[in-house]
Structures are given as C-alpha cells and as structure tokens.
Amino acid sequence: MPSAHYASYEAHGTYGTSGTYAQAAPAPAPPAPSAPYGSYGTPGEPYGIYEPPQGLYDPFLPEPREAGSYAPPADADELPLLPRQGSVTAPAEELAKTPSEPLAAPRGEPAPEPAPGAPGRRSARRRRTGERPDALRRLVPQALVVAFLAGGTSAFIVSDKTVKLNVEGSSRTLHTFADDVEELLADEHMDLGAHDAVTPGHDHGLTAGDEITVRYGRPVALTLDGEHRRVWTTARTVDGALRQLGVRAEGAYLSTSRSAAIAREGLDLDVRTERTVTFMADGRERTIRTNAATVHEAIDQAGITLRGQDTTSVAPDSFPREGQTISVMRITGSEEVREVPIDFTTERHDDPTLYKGTEVVSQRGEKGVERITYALRTVNGVRQKPRQISTETVRRPTTQIVKVGTKAMPTAVQGADGLNWDGLAQCEAGGRPDAVDPSGTYGGLYQFDVRTWQGLGGKGRPQDAPAGEQTFRAKKLYVSRGASPWPVCGRKLHG
Missing domain, CATH: 1.10.530.10 (Lysozyme)
Structure with a gap:
C-alpha cells in the first residue's frame, strides 16, 4: 500500500480512565524505517500520532486497538505491497505492534491530550512530508505490476468470444477462446465426417456474434426413374433431400412421404418423375404425362386396351422414358401344319464275293416324313413371315445299304x-x-x-x-x- 497514506506514529502513554494516556517508558528503537509504513522517529524519541488519510476507510482495520509498541517486520522492504482500491490501510499485525499513542476519542467526547513532553502533531507531519519523495520512488514498481496485471485481464476479456453453435437446428450460445471454427469443434468434441457440413468453413476465423451451423450427412439409397445409386444429403427430410439433390418432385411418385424425416442411418427412396410419353395405337396418336413404372401401366393410364396377342414396340415391362414414342401392335394369328420329307442316309459295305469295281444296292433307302407347325401373324393388317413353333417326326427315313466288290x-x-x-x-x-x-x-x-x-x-x-x-x-x-x-x-x- 502507498506509504503516503500512513501518518507518523508518536509514543503513546498508558491508557487511563480519564481517556488520556500516561507517559510510557521509552520504546526500543525500531529497525530501519520502510517507506510503505510511514516515517519513524529517531531512536529514543517518542513516535508521532497515527492519522489515517482523510476520506478513506479500511473495513479490515480492527477497532478499537490496544496500544502497544510498533516494530516493522525485518523483511518489510522485501514484501510487495498492493493497494486496495478505495482504501489505504496498514497491516493489522503491524498496527498491533505500534507504540502507545493517544487514540482518537469516540464521537462526542473530547480528544485525549498528548502526554507531557511528546512531540506535537505538526512535527510528526513535517517528518512525514520530508519523506514523501522516497515513498513515491518505491511506489513506481508497484504501479507497474498493477498495470501489467490489469493488461492481462483486458487481454483475457478480449480473447473470450460469444458465438452461437447450431447443430441440426438446435442452437446454443457458447463462450470460447477458439481462434477458428476447427478449434471450436475440437473443443466441443465434435468429430465431423466427410459427408457432414459446417458453415462457415473449418478455417473461418471466429469473431464475437458468429453463428456456426453443423449438419450431419445421411446416406440415401435412391432409385430415380429406374436407375439405382447411393447419395449423401445433409437434409433432415425427404423434401429437403429432393431439393438438395435437384430432383423435380412435382407430379412425381415417391415411395416415402415428402415430409418424412431422414434418420442418421439414412433410408431407401424410390422416385419416378413425371414424363411425357406418346402412344401410336389404332391410327391415332396419344400423348400423356405419367410417372408410371412400366410401359404397360402407362398404356392403361392412356386408356388403351391390349387384347389377345397385342403388344408394344418396346417390352411392356420396360421403363417409359421422357419423350418416348411407343407403338401399339394389334396382332391376329393362326397356325399352319406342313409335312416335309426327311432324306435317308447311305451306308457302303465291302463284299468279297463281288469283283472289284462292282457295287450292288442291297437295301434301298426311303425318305422319312416330318410334321412342322408354323405360327402365322398379322400385325396391324400386315402378314408376317411364318414362325416355326413345333416339329414332329411322322416317319423315320430308311438307310440305303450298298455292297462294294473287293474280288479281283x-x-x-x-x-x-x-x-x-x-x-x-x-x-x-x-x-x-x-x-x-x-x-x-x-x-x-x-x-x-x-x-x-x-x-x-x-x-x-x-x-x-x-x-x-x-x-x-x-x-x-x-x-x-x-x-x-x-x-x-x-x-x-x-x-
């Protein structure tokens, strides 16, 4: 504490009933005075009266205090003294050691007179005033320490930032010393994957008032117009995922409601967008908008009926594509049965009874008969090439055997x-x-x-x-x- 706030101490007498102090025996000489504790008299002299600074009050100073001898601690010059804001006091232990001196009278009573021979209040003030420059020199290092501590506190306050962290729509306010988003996420123990999104980016420097948004990635097994693929989205609903993936959902078929939530584990989603398909049937052209899964389903939506062997120019169970033109083929058909000959085979056998160069047919070959059934079709009034649908052997052919002479x-x-x-x-x-x-x-x-x-x-x-x-x-x-x-x-x- 600054020594300027402490008054000099005078020698105190004994405390009597009348409120005055009796002259005490001379106190032993105190050690070398310490500036923070005020001035001291020369050895053998009585001490001056203690006067606290005007307008200051130390709530930690006990009162009343018994009179006694004052001796500053041996290492008083080595102890750092820090001022208490708004008050200046001497340590209670040192005040307890202060030599006896008259105390201020209680409010409403006359102040006690100093003991005979004691130095007056003015001489004590003169000694205190003469020592003020040395006290100021001692206060400069202490003031620097206080300034350093105050500057550290200011830096601490500046580094603290208030930010908002929004995770999947749940927002909370944080106080953080993190320099950027990456450091903040690490402090919050949030380990994000490759498909998770954070806004602003990981390298964004944080300032007070920033809002960081975290959205987790969700896998979606998407079947879009018959094509299967696996995609990732940070949307939490099917509708949000469709917008994020750029899928046109107006008029589309969805296997799951657009308002359905997407869990972190993901979901399977089948989407069939609305397409324009043209049918050519019975000499007429019909164009419809459909999200059908098959050509056959789209034909029903167009009001076209397939009968008997009727079919389409593409497979009826195939997926109808945008802008596709499909012909409906009206088919009438019948069957035709034909019998055709089957050629016989010839076998040649050596005969030693016949002269060389002589060949004799020992068994004549006969052709067989095969019955074949053909399908005859007429497509949109045009007769098609017959198509074989079955065969049956009516008679098997007979093999022809020829004897070949080997005799000379x-x-x-x-x-x-x-x-x-x-x-x-x-x-x-x-x-x-x-x-x-x-x-x-x-x-x-x-x-x-x-x-x-x-x-x-x-x-x-x-x-x-x-x-x-x-x-x-x-x-x-x-x-x-x-x-x-x-x-x-x-x-x-x-x-």
Whole structure:
C-alpha cells in the first residue's frame, strides 16, 4: 500500500480512565524505517500520532486497538505491497505492534491530550512530508505490476468470444477462446465426417456474434426413374433431400412421404418423375404425362386396351422414358401344319464275293416324313413371315445299304481271247461303259439286256459295272453263243 497514506506514529502513554494516556517508558528503537509504513522517529524519541488519510476507510482495520509498541517486520522492504482500491490501510499485525499513542476519542467526547513532553502533531507531519519523495520512488514498481496485471485481464476479456453453435437446428450460445471454427469443434468434441457440413468453413476465423451451423450427412439409397445409386444429403427430410439433390418432385411418385424425416442411418427412396410419353395405337396418336413404372401401366393410364396377342414396340415391362414414342401392335394369328420329307442316309459295305469295281444296292433307302407347325401373324393388317413353333417326326427315313466288290476280276476266257473286243465296243456303244440305248433296254459297252447280264453272273445293271467286267462277261457270252448276240457289229471281232 502507498506509504503516503500512513501518518507518523508518536509514543503513546498508558491508557487511563480519564481517556488520556500516561507517559510510557521509552520504546526500543525500531529497525530501519520502510517507506510503505510511514516515517519513524529517531531512536529514543517518542513516535508521532497515527492519522489515517482523510476520506478513506479500511473495513479490515480492527477497532478499537490496544496500544502497544510498533516494530516493522525485518523483511518489510522485501514484501510487495498492493493497494486496495478505495482504501489505504496498514497491516493489522503491524498496527498491533505500534507504540502507545493517544487514540482518537469516540464521537462526542473530547480528544485525549498528548502526554507531557511528546512531540506535537505538526512535527510528526513535517517528518512525514520530508519523506514523501522516497515513498513515491518505491511506489513506481508497484504501479507497474498493477498495470501489467490489469493488461492481462483486458487481454483475457478480449480473447473470450460469444458465438452461437447450431447443430441440426438446435442452437446454443457458447463462450470460447477458439481462434477458428476447427478449434471450436475440437473443443466441443465434435468429430465431423466427410459427408457432414459446417458453415462457415473449418478455417473461418471466429469473431464475437458468429453463428456456426453443423449438419450431419445421411446416406440415401435412391432409385430415380429406374436407375439405382447411393447419395449423401445433409437434409433432415425427404423434401429437403429432393431439393438438395435437384430432383423435380412435382407430379412425381415417391415411395416415402415428402415430409418424412431422414434418420442418421439414412433410408431407401424410390422416385419416378413425371414424363411425357406418346402412344401410336389404332391410327391415332396419344400423348400423356405419367410417372408410371412400366410401359404397360402407362398404356392403361392412356386408356388403351391390349387384347389377345397385342403388344408394344418396346417390352411392356420396360421403363417409359421422357419423350418416348411407343407403338401399339394389334396382332391376329393362326397356325399352319406342313409335312416335309426327311432324306435317308447311305451306308457302303465291302463284299468279297463281288469283283472289284462292282457295287450292288442291297437295301434301298426311303425318305422319312416330318410334321412342322408354323405360327402365322398379322400385325396391324400386315402378314408376317411364318414362325416355326413345333416339329414332329411322322416317319423315320430308311438307310440305303450298298455292297462294294473287293474280288479281283478275271480277264482271260479260253476260246475268246485274242478277238477285237475294242472294235466291238466301239461299234455297239462308241466305247462308253455307261451307254444306254434309247429304249433303256440295253446298256454298257456291249449292250447287254439285264436278263442276259445277270445270267452271265453279273449284278445289277450292265452299265453300272466296270469296263473290265463287261468285257469278261462278253467273252463268256461269245464262248456259248458266238457272235450272234451282235448281229450287226459281230463282224468287228475278227476284223
């Protein structure tokens, strides 16, 4: 406390009944005076009277106080003295040590007279006034400390900001020392995800009066016009989510009410927006606005009825698109049954009893029969290509079997070798083994009829046999009948 507010102390006498003090024995000399506690007399001198500053009152100073000796503490100069705002007092402990001096008389009573020989009030004031500059020098460091503390308090008050935090529509006022939004959220233990939104941004510097809004992200499994996707929204209702996602909800079908709340866990939402679809049916064009899920449903809304085999130019269960034109096809149909042949197969088997080059059909092949049913359709009066709808085998085909000779053909016949067989063949058939006369009765190089050929051991028809076999059979015929079988060309055998 500033020492200027303390008066000097005088020596006090003993307290008597009359209100005056008796002269006390001289008090021992106090230590070196400390400026904050006022001036002291020289050793052996009585102390002056204590006078508190005018207009100041210390509620902590006990009264009345017994008279006694005053001695400032040994480390008084080392103790920091801080002023109390509005009052200046000396510590109670030190006042208790103050030497005896007359106290102010109670209100309404005459003040006690000082003891004989005690210095007057004026001399004490003169000593106090002479020591005032040294007290001021001691007050300067204390004033600096007070100013520093006051400045820290001001900085503390400036750093404190009042802001509003709005979380999902619930607002509250906060006092914070955070510098930006990110620090405020950390102080509030709010860990936001990638799909959560905060306004203003995380790096926004905070000032008094700011309002921070936090909205949590919500997943939505959205099926929009038949297309499935997963999206995130910070809206808390279906209507808000549709506006945030830019989905036109007027006239749309919604699987959930627009006013329905979206929980933090999200929801499944099916949206079919209103579209313009045109139908061509029965020579007329009809355009409607619809949010139907299928073409068939949209046709019903257009007032068009499908009967029998009637259908549309796109699949009836497909999703109708914006601006799509769909034709309705009126179909009439019937069935037609046709029987068609089935070709037989041929098998060839070696026969060692037949000469090489000889083939004999041992089993003739026969074709089978298959019954096929076709659908005949007329679309909008135009006949369509028949469409096969079923098949049935009426008769299976019979396989043809052919025997192939593997036996070596003899060439020599006694009595016929050495004749001109090539000349005879040229005369009868022009040298062609498969030649047949116009009537179909005779065939081969030597124009055998079938009966004669088979009588000589031949198989089948002569024109089907190899040339060597035909020559061998002709030699056998010459040995038995001579040249008579060839009445015109027989002479060639010898010429």
